């Protein structure tokens with residue numbers, strides 16, 4: 236096993252472009268959006284296609300109406316006029332209904348795509364401990380949260396806005412190419428296609444730098460949001476430091492960087508807009524150029540001026556329609572460059588997540604089901620293991636460091652043989668727990684966890700207490716889900732008893748019961764000592780056989796600390812604790828002292 240470190244990825248060196256990698260990533264995302272032929276999204280996509288085609292048919296009919304008015308008005312045909320007006324009103328109502336339905340289906344498709352893509356990324360992100368590795372140990376993927384929230388949202392929105400225009404284009408293009416060919420021969424379609432290819436090449440060149448800039452802009456957008464998040468989460472310490480001024484300056488600096496990049500993006504987009512508009516307007520005279528060539532080369536030499544102008548008008552109509560189809564596609568260039576930027580950001584994240592979840596599966600022993608109902612407290616426990624951890628000549632280093640924190644540690648942690656880990660700051664106490672918990676791999680030797688995670692197995696209380704959003708009950712039973720075996724009053728009694736034992740009876744009054752939804756952030760309203768007590772209430776409720784505690788009582792008095800450890804012992808827990816106070820020794824059989832530079836000493840303690 237090697238130390239997990241940031242693997243050197245080619246992504247860091249590559250500028251995101253409109254290239255093959257974009258196509259590859261785009262197709263991979265499409266597989267998530269359209270998982271099978273019978274999927275909901277395919278059905279919605281087909282509905283959208285039908286609506287868009289019907290819309291085109293109706294638009295064509297509406298386009299013919301003005302010329303028919305000339306006929307009925309010229310002939311003073313009142314009945315014809317009434318019938319035509321009725322038809323026009325019906326067609327216009329039909330057209331606006333279809334257009335609105337088109338928009339509605341696009342919006343539904345956007346929501347459905349967003350749901351599928353975000354849920355897919357969530358599945359990978361929350362699998363095993365991928366979220367930890369990605370956020371803490373890898374630095375090549377910036378702001379995964381921004382990618383899963385805003386980037387996915389914008390990608391799906393832009394893609395859905397392109398969808399209906401893009402999907403009808405093969406049909407309209409084929410139809411009008413045929414019509415254009417009928418009226419102008421091969422010259423019309425060939426020159427229009429040539430013009431479109433030229434426009435595409437020019438636009439693609441102009442879009443290249445936009446994609447890279449957009450990716451950079453989204454990164455800075457994520458950094459800016461993160462800064463605000465940092466202030467929000469740390470508002471109290473910041474206020475103690477009177478940090479408003481300095482944080483104002485730093486937050487503004489991030490904003491400036493973001494806005495500067497946005498301006499650069501806009502100036503790059505300016506060139507693309509110039510390209511698109513030039514192409515649009517040049518296209519409108521292209522139809523006359525197409526007609527002019529045979530006229531000046533004498534093909535229509537024998538036609539009278541009237542016949543010639545009729546021919547010109549007919550040909551121009553078909554050419555303009557065909558050119559219009561192409562310009563609509565070219566107009567999508569700005570949207571496409573946005574989609575390409577988001578595709579790269581989401582694609583990079585997806586690749587990193589797949590890579591990490593693949594690796595974590597290789598040495599993953601914890602299945603999600605292990606936190607399920609059948610292992611909850613009060614439920615018949617599976618045969619518990621006598622040994623929790625077995626380390627053989629294990630060496631540990633911090634990520635991306637070759638200096639060992641611990642060298643050649645051989646250790647067996649068995650039931651009833653509690654272990655206290657001490658040592659100076661930075662000697663690797665928490666790192667050892669990270670290796671025991673499977674967050675880090677050892678650099679040498681082997682580390683085995685022989686007991687399961689969870690109730691009746693091993694439970695970790697990290698140095699920073701962790702609380703989820705939700706009720707007091709959800710904090711206590713965490714990370715079990717809502718279902719628990721002794722539901723109703725039996726479970727309530729247990730929770731109340733453990734809260735009382737942890738010295739938190741008053742908290743129940745504050746939250747007005749176990750199941751009252753609170754709208755506060757638990758970190759803001761609980762003192763550090765209360766947070767540690769609540770973590771212990773959780774520990775008592777879950778009753779693991781082995782409790783791994785990382786300075787879990789550092790904010791409490793020695794008496795409170797002893798009391799909580801004593802209760803834990805009475806509940807039959809074996810402790811693996813990191814702590815500094817001599818007071819703790821009496822609850823442990825072994826003392827592992829980390830001396831720095833990889834050295835360690837393992838001795839027996841004098842238990843009470």
Ligand SMILES: Nc1ncnc2c1ncn2[C@@H]1O[C@H](COP(=O)(O)OP(=O)(O)OP(=O)(O)O)[C@@H](O)[C@H]1O
Nearest residue numbers: 371372633634640659660661662663664665666667
């Ligand atoms: N994610 C990380 N990336 C790189 N280095 C890290 C990381 N986490 C910890 N370290 C480094 O590893 C060393 C050991 O850290 P560790 O958290 O194990 O210390 P500790 O002994 O628990 O200290 P303390 O008593 O302050 O809690 C420290 O020098 C720390 O800076």
